[in-house]
Amino acid sequence: MIFNKNDALQSTLAVNGQTFHYYSLSKAAEQFGNIDKLPNTLKILLENQLRFQDGETTTDADIQALVDWQQDARSDREIGYRPARVLMQDFTGVPGAVDLASMRDAIAKLGGDPNKINPLSPVDLVIDHSVMVDHFGDDSAFKDNVAIEMERNQERYEFLRWTQKAFNNFRVVPPGTGICHQVNLEYLGKTVFTQVSDGQTYAFPDTLVGTDSHTTMINGLGVLG
Structure with missing residues (x-):
């Protein structure tokens, strides 16, 4: 399974000499808007959308709809969630x-x-x-x-x-x-799951x-x- 390679949305974490890549919600907030009031469940879905963003099955508009949920605590947009x-x-x-x-x-x-x-x-x-x-x-x-x-x-x-x-x-x-x-x-x-994609280990x-x-x-x- 190939993950989105947008380095601007990724960070790394070193644990016992091994480097893990992950999709940063704080970096996503810089691009799509503040997410402080987003429930933890939707933050998990947001990370999922960042990871699979490919412009087709998951788009910037899908991610923005999750962030904008905070405005009215509802959304009519469907997203392509992919469970672990x-x-x-x-x-x-x-x-x-x-x-x-x-x-x-x-x-x-x-x-x-x-x-x-x-x-x-x-x-x-x-x-x-x-x-x-x-x-x-x-x-x-x-x-x-x-x-x-x-x-x-x-x-x-x-x-x-x-x-x-x-x-x-x-x-x-x-x-x-x-x-x-x-x-x-x-x-x-x-x-926490880990998976190797294009030679990098993602958490x-x-x-x-x-x-x-x-x-x-x-x-x-x-x-x-």
């Missing part, structure tokens, strides 16, 4: 994985390269909703229920094992690990879009979800 990652649970995530596989099949039939079909943002698919309680009240109940789930939905897990190997930016968290929101809070949330806020009602629990870590 996507969180899915099995009921919504498996159909998404099937769509990706179908797209690869269609590309192959048209003579194209199916390996070009990948999620643009990192995706974590947590298996939790389909696990049922068939055994309870004894020490082996957890182990037994996970074993039954794997047997009951064997075809699904064979498919998901393939997707994890076939696609870039796609990880599967197996059943029995925990509820997706808890896994998101305790293991997946990074607060930027962890943000996500999730497909479940409690995705916003991640806000407890200061991560916009």
